Each structure stands twice: as C-alpha cells, then as structure tokens.
Amino acid sequence: MKRKMVLVGAITAAHGIRGEVKLRSFTADPAAIASYSPLETAAGGKIEIAKLRTRKDGFIASLKGVTDRNAAEALRGTELFVPRGCLPEPGDGVYVHDLTGLPVHLADGSLLGEIAGVADYGAGDLIDVKIEGRKDTVLIPFAPQYVLEAAEDRIVVDLPKGYLDVEEER
Numbered sequence: 001m002k003r004k005m006v007l008v009g010a011i012t013a014a015h016g017i018r019g020e021v022k023l024r025s026f027t028a029d030p031a032a033i034a035s036y037s038p039l040e041t042a043a044g045g046k047i048e049i050a051k052l053r054t055r056k057d058g059f060i061a062s063l064k065g066v067t068d069r070n071a072a073e074a075l076r077g078t079e080l081f082v083p084r085g086c087l088p089e090p091g092d093g094v095y096v097h098d099l100t101g102l103p104v105h106l107a108d109g110s111l112l113g114e115i116a117g118v119a120d121y122g123a124g125d126l127i128d129v130k131i132e133g134r135k136d137t138v139l140i141p142f143a144p145q146y147v148l149e150a151a152e153d154r155i156v157v158d159l160p161k162g163y164l165d166v167e168e169e170r
Contacts, residue, residue, distance in 0.1 A: 005040065005081040007097045009033045011047075014072035015060050021072045023052070023061040023080075026096070030059070036087075039080040047080060094150050096125055096142070104129050104140075107148060107158040115155065118142070127155065131164075138164065 013022040025033040031052065033039075038048040051062040066072055087095075096118050104112045104127070113131035120126065125142035140146055140157055149156035 004084055006084050006087055006095055007079055008036060008039065008082050008087075009080040011061075011075045011078045011080070012058065013076055014069050017069045018062075019066040019068050019072045020060050020062050021066070021075055022055075023049075023059040024057075025059065033059075033080070034061075036082045039082060041078050041080065047075075047078070094152060098152070099127060099142075099150075099155065102153070102155055104155045104157060107156060112157065113138075 008027050009023055009025045011021045012024050014020070015022050023033070025031070027033050027036075031054070034049045034052045038046045040046060048064040049061050050064045053060050063072075063075075066075065099115045099118050102115050104115060106112050113129045115127050116130040116137050117128040118125055119128055119139070126139045127142050127147075128137045128139055130137050140159065142150075146157050146159065147155060148158050
C-alpha cells in the first residue's frame with residue numbers, strides 16, 4: 001500500500017545559536033530537499049527551508065520562523081515529509097519509505113519475513129527483516145547482490161549460504 005506522504009529528510013540537531021539546524025536528506029539528489037519546501041512533519045506542521053548549505057555529513061539549514069537555538073533544539077529528531085504527488089515516480093524501483101511492512105521472500109519463493117524498517121549507517125540501505133520465531137531482526141543489504149526483486153507488493157532476496165545462521169548466532 002502506497003503511503004500518501006513520503007519521508008524525505010530529518011532534522012538531526014541544532015547548529016549554532018541563530019536557529020540553524022543540521023539536516024539529513026533522503027532524496028536521490030540530497031540538495032533537492034530544498035525544492036520540496038515547505039515540508040511537513042508527522043504532526044502536520046509545516047517547515048520551510050530558507051537557506052541550505054552543504055556540510056560533509058548532510059546540510060545546515062536556516063528555517064523560516066526558527067531564529068534561536070532553543071527553537072532549533074525543539075525540532076531535533078523531526079522527520080520531514082512531502083506529498084507523494086510532489087515526487088517523480090521511482091521508475092523501476094520503489095521508494096525506500098514504501099518498504100516497511102512488505103513481505104520478504106527467498107529466491108525459492110518461501111516467505112522469510114516482513115520488513116520492520118530500513119536503516120542506513122553510511123554504507124547504504126539495510127532492510128531490517130522480522131523473521132517469524134526469531135527474537136531479533138536480520139539486517140540485509142538493499143543491494144543488487146542480495147535483492148533480486150523490489151516491487152510494490154514484495155521483496156525477493158538471495159542470501160549467501162549460512163547468512164541467516166550467522167545472524168542468529170549474534
């Protein structure tokens with residue numbers, strides 16, 4: 001099921017004393033996040049980017065109406081969304097935001113589990129898969145050597161022999 005709103009970024013921290021924030025973009029072209037302004041919060045609030053500058057791990061943004069550090073600190077952890085209609089269709093793939101809740105099948109057609117979330121620790125997206133009967137989830141790289149198919153209704157993965165056994169031992 002496609003969501004009406006798509007996660008495109010997040011405010012990670014305040015920066016300085018004039019209300020600037022550190023911003024992480026999840027768009028294909030990271031700087032494009034400014035072109036989608038105003039952005040929406042999960043609570044339905046609006047956030048408008050007035051100015052955006054690059055830093056090595058994201059951006060520093062000046063936001064309209066945010067003029068001091070306290071106001072910027074209050075926004076820490078805020079996820080930023082845009083209506084799906086504002087984004088181009090993903091082409092052959094899917095938006096990462098749409099993966100949560102999808103069933104994950106192995107190459108042989110058997111059901112492995114369901115995507116609990118998607119993480120990116122800097123080396124690329126990882127799908128976090130909840131497997132029935134296991135206490136912990138399993139992280140699988142969202143990369144062509146592991147993901148054979150990414151469709152709107154399911155993901156098909158091909159895991160190396162012993163991959164799930166190694167994960168289970170941790």
